[in-house]
Amino acid sequence: MQHDCDSHDDDSHRGDDDMITCREVDSFLDDYLEGSLPEESRRTFEMHLGLCPPCRVYMDAYLKTAALAKSTASGGEPVQEEIPEELVKAILAAQKKSP
Amino acid sequence: MDEPGNGSAPAVDPDAQLVLDLRSGAAGAYEKLVRTHGGGLLRVARRLLRSEDDARDAVQETFIQVFKRIDEFEGRSTLKSWLHRITVNFALMKIRTTRRLQEDSIDDLLPQYDDDGHRVEPESGFVASLESSLESKQTGEIVRRAIDQLPEGYRVVLLLRDIEDYTTQETAAALSIEEGAVKTRLHRARAALKTLLQPLVTAHAT
Numbered sequence: 001m002q003h004d005c006d007s008h009d010d011d012s013h014r015g016d017d018d019m020i021t022c023r024e025v026d027s028f029l030d031d032y033l034e035g036s037l038p039e040e041s042r043r044t045f046e047m048h049l050g051l052c053p054p055c056r057v058y059m060d061a062y063l064k065t066a067a068l069a070k071s072t073a074s075g076g077e078p079v080q081e082e083i084p085e086e087l088v089k090a091i092l093a094a095q096k097k098s099p
Numbered sequence: 100m101d102e103p104g105n106g107s108a109p110a111v112d113p114d115a116q117l118v119l120d121l122r123s124g125a126a127g128a129y130e131k132l133v134r135t136h137g138g139g140l141l142r143v144a145r146r147l148l149r150s151e152d153d154a155r156d157a158v159q160e161t162f163i164q165v166f167k168r169i170d171e172f173e174g175r176s177t178l179k180s181w182l183h184r185i186t187v188n189f190a191l192m193k194i195r196t197t198r199r200l201q202e203d204s205i206d207d208l209l210p211q212y213d214d215d216g217h218r219v220e221p222e223s224g225f226v227a228s229l230e231s232s233l234e235s236k237q238t239g240e241i242v243r244r245a246i247d248q249l250p251e252g253y254r255v256v257l258l259l260r261d262i263e264d265y266t267t268q269e270t271a272a273a274l275s276i277e278e279g280a281v282k283t284r285l286h287r288a289r290a291a292l293k294t295l296l297q298p299l300v301t302a303h304a305t
Contacts, residue, residue, distance in 0.1 A: 021216025030286050054218045058210065065293040069261045072242045083137030087155050091133050091162045098163060 020048050025055050029062060114178040121169045133162055136179060140186045146258055147190040149247065153197075157189040164189075187263060191273055194255060205250050208291035245295040253288035260285050 020028075025048055031037045032045050049056050117135070120128035140161055144154035164185055165172075172181055211219045246254060259265040259273060260281070267285075271278045 021212070022210075022218040023212045023216040026210055026286075026290070030282060052218075058218065061293050061297070062289060065296060066261060066289050068238070068242045068296065069246065069257060069289070069292060072239045072246070072262060081138035081142050083134065083141055083158075084155075087141070087158065088130070088133055088137065090155075091137070091159050092130060094159060094163055095129055095166050098166065 020044055022048075022052060022055050022058075025049070025052070026058075029059065033063070115174075118169065118172060118174070118178060121166075129162075129166060132165070136182050137162070139179070140182055143183060143186050143263070144190050146243075146262065147187065147255065148193060153193050154190075157186055157193060160189045161186045183263075187259070187273065191255070194251065205253055205287050205291050208249075208294045209287060210290060242292075242296065245292055248295055249288055249291055253284050253291065256281055256284040257288035257292065261289075 025045065028037060028041070028045060032042065037045060049059065113135075117128060117132055121132060137158060140158045141154060144157040145151070148154045148157060161182060165182065172178065176184075213219050246257060249257065255274065256270060259270045260267070265273065267278050267281050270281045270285075274281070
C-alpha cells in the first residue's frame with residue numbers, strides 16, 4: 001500500500017540530492033530529533049515531512065513511544081521499594097564470609 | 100560585631116555520612132547501606148533481568164563489591180549513582196553469559212518500505228496517547244510488557260538509553276559495542292515498541 005507522498009510522485013526528483021525517501025527519514029529520525037543533523041540535511045528532512053503526511057504521523061507516534069518508554073522509569077512503579085528481608089539477610093551473611 | 104549563632108550544625112548528606120561510616124567500619128553501616136539502597140537497586144535489576152533470582156544475585160554481587168571497594172568511591176558521582184552503575188554492570192554481565200544479545204530478528208516489527216523507499220504500512224498514528232484513556236499505572240504495565248517482548252539486544256539498549264538515561268557513549272561501553280550500533284539498535288527498538296503498542300492505543304482510542 002503506497003501513500004500519496006508528494007515528495008516521490010514526480011520522477012524528476014528521483015536521484016535529486018534534495019529529496020529523500022521515507023526510509024531515509026526513518027534512518028535519520030533520531031539525529032533530527034536530537035538536533036544533530038547538519039543544517040542542509042535538516043532542511044531536506046523537514047521538506048520531506050512537509051510533503052509526506054504518513055511520515056509526520058509516524059514521527060509523532062515514534063516520539064510518543066519514546067516518551068512512554070521513558071515514563072515507565074517512574075510511572076506505575078512504587079517509588080521506594082523495600083528490599084526483601086531474606087535478601088538483606090543473604091547479603092549480610094555473604095559479607096560476613098568474605099575476606 | 101558578633102554574628103548571631105543559631106546553634107545548628109550544617110546538614111550532612113546522609114549518603115556522605117554513610118560512606119564515612121562504611122570506611123571506618125562503623126557497626127551497622129553496611130546493613131544501613133543495604134536497607135537504604137537495596138530496594139532501588141533491585142528495581143533496576145528486575146528491569147534488566149527477567150529472572151527474580153538473577154536480579155537478586157546482581158544486587159547481592161553489587162553490595163559484595165561495594166563492601167570490598169568502598170575506598171575506591173571517590174565521590175565524583177553520588178553514592179546512589181555509583182551503586183546503580185555497579186548493579187547495571189552485573190546485570191549486563193548476567194545477560195551476556197546467559198544469552199546472546201542479538202539472537203532474535205526484529206525485522207517483523209519494523210516499518211516496511213517499497214522498492215522506492217515509500218512507507219507501505221498504514222499509518223494511523225497514536226490517535227490518543229495511552230495516558231488519556233488509561234490510568235498511568237496500567238499504561239506503565241502495558242509499556243513494560245511490550246518492552247519485555249523486544250529481542251534482548253534491542254531491549255537492553257532501550258532500557259539503558261531511555262530508562263536508565265545512559266548516554267550513547269556509556270551504553271556502547273557497557274555493552275562493548277560501537278556507538279553507531281547503539282544508535283541503530285535504539286532506533287529499531289523504539290520503532291518496534293511503537294509497533295507493539297499500536298494495537299493497544301488504537302483499541303483504547305475507540
